[in-house]
Amino acid sequence: RIGTLLTIPIFRPRAAHSNAATLVAESTAQEPSKLDCVVGKDPALVESVERARQLSKSNVPVLLLGETGVGKEVFAKGIHDCGSAKSAPFVVVNCGGLSRELLATELFGYAEGSFTGARRGGMMGKIEAANGGTLFLDELGEMPLDMQPHLLRVLEEGEIYRLGENAPRKVKFRLITATNRDLRKEVTDGRFRMDLYYRVAVTSIRIPPLRDRLSDIPVLSRALLDKLALHHDVPAPQLSAADLGDLASYSWPGNVRELRNVLESMLLTGERPRAIIHTDEPQVRGIRPFDAPMHGTEPQMFGIGEVRDSRRLEEAEREAILSAIDGSHGNMALAARSLGIAKSTLYLKLKKFGLDALVERAREVHAKGH
Ligand SMILES: Nc1ncnc2c1ncn2[C@@H]1O[C@H](COP(=O)(O)OP(=O)(O)OP(=O)(O)O)[C@@H](O)[C@H]1O
Numbered sequence: 193r194i195g196t197l198l199t200i201p202i203f204r205p206r207a208a209h210s211n212a213a214t215l216v217a218e219s220t221a222q223e224p225s226k227l228d229c230v231v232g233k234d235p236a237l238v239e240s241v242e243r244a245r246q247l248s249k250s251n252v253p254v255l256l257l258g259e260t261g262v263g264k265e266v267f268a269k270g271i272h273d274c275g276s277a278k279s280a281p282f283v284v285v286n287c288g289g290l291s292r293e294l295l296a297t298e299l300f301g302y303a304e305g306s307f308t309g310a311r312r313g314g315m316m317g318k319i320e321a322a323n324g325g326t327l328f329l330d331e332l333g334e335m336p337l338d339m340q341p342h343l344l345r346v347l348e349e350g351e352i353y354r355l356g357e358n359a360p361r362k363v364k365f366r367l368i369t370a371t372n373r374d375l376r377k378e379v380t381d382g383r384f385r386m387d388l389y390y391r392v393a394v395t396s397i398r399i400p401p402l403r404d405r406l407s408d409i410p411v412l413s414r415a416l417l418d419k420l421a422l423h424h425d426v427p428a429p430q431l432s433a434a435d436l437g438d439l440a441s442y443s444w445p446g447n448v449r450e451l452r453n454v455l456e457s458m459l460l461t462g463e464r465p466r467a468i469i470h471t472d473e474p475q476v477r478g479i480r481p482f483d484a485p486m487h488g489t490e491p492q493m494f495g496i497g498e499v500r501d502s503r504r505l506e507e508a509e510r511e512a513i514l515s516a517i518d519g520s521h522g523n524m525a526l527a528a529r530s531l532g533i534a535k536s537t538l539y540l541k542l543k544k545f546g547l548d549a550l551v552e553r554a555r556e557v558h559a560k561g562h
């Protein structure tokens with residue numbers, strides 16, 4: 193059983209072709225169990241994978257629990273791919289990444305003319321898009337309280353109303369949710385509805401943090417490095433015993449994602465993991481770029497290479513956004529237009545840079561001055 197978990201179809205040595213599409217096509221042709229993509233042989237992880245494999249055979253809702261970067265999305269996709277509806281859509285919605293208005297339209301869709309700027313003919317939401325397949329709601333704990341009854345209704349009645357529409361539409365999908373919050377505590381504290389909690393938490397799978405399965409580091413690192421090397425089209429470097437020792441003596445608050453970032457930095461800069469993890473640049477490791485506020489209670493970790501390489505670009509982006517908002521006095525439609533991006537993209541970027549509050553202030557100043 194453990195042996196099968198270690199088969200990683202897309203990590204096979206490079207053949208004649210190296211583009212990602214070919215590799216995906218190749219791996220589907222072979223039809224391995226898609227939960228094989230979860231790399232690791234730690235007993236607790238293997239147990240989680242086995243549970244996922246069992247649950248994939250039924251249509252019961254599954255709640256995935258685990259810290260940021262532990263692989264919740266990898267599990268969700270694996271469950272979908274192992275299930276009977278694997279050729280149907282797998283639709284992901286991150287309930288934490290969007291403003292409430294965007295999240296509502298994203299999930300439920302809307303009718304034509306339901307608000308200014310609404311598309312002609314209306315728009316199908318992600319819930320409808322998942323019809324016949326799987327809906328994966330990531331960071332469910334961040335869904336606004338007053339939106340929760342609407343989701344509950346969909347789950348209980350199997351029908352959905354697009355915003356601004358009176359006629360329900362039938363929907364049927366498998367629900368997988370994920371959270372890195374303690375949802376039960378959210379219920380106790382009144383931030384999450386109990387009825388929805390019971391609906392989504394029919395079965396749950398806990399994915400252990402990387403620090404509790406450090407013995408998986410060699411096999412995970414090998415798999416991640418091979419995949420990254422393919423992606424960047426460079427030879428995969430070897431990890432020495434000393435490198436592995438260094439990787440295993442770190443606590444990985446950002447879990448597998450952080451490990452991946454460190455390995456990517458190693459691949460691209462040639463630095464050894466020790467230099468990347470135990471960096472003497474205290475401002476880099478473990479802090480958030482700029483003054484972005486933390487979302488939730490989880491520390492948001494960024495791999496060194498990622499931060500270093502993208503920081504200048506991000507800084508320029510942030511500057512451009514600030515000056516556009518300044519120029520438009522907080523008018524988001526205008527700011528987005530002057531930046532040449534969609535308003536929804538602008539909101540996402542504002543959230544990413546922690547600038548939401550600033551827009552409010554710009555609006556207030558604008559209002560006072562008129
Ligand atoms: N067991 C694993 N085997 C291989 N890759 C993994 C594994 N776990 C995680 N990864 C990789 O780590 C990264 C983070 O995983 P994923 O996005 O699934 O985490 P997550 O739990 O959804 O994080 P978040 O809470 O931040 O949404 C991805 O690049 C994923 O491919």
Ligand SMILES: [Mg+2]
Pocket residue numbers: 264265330
């Ligand atoms: Mg995720």
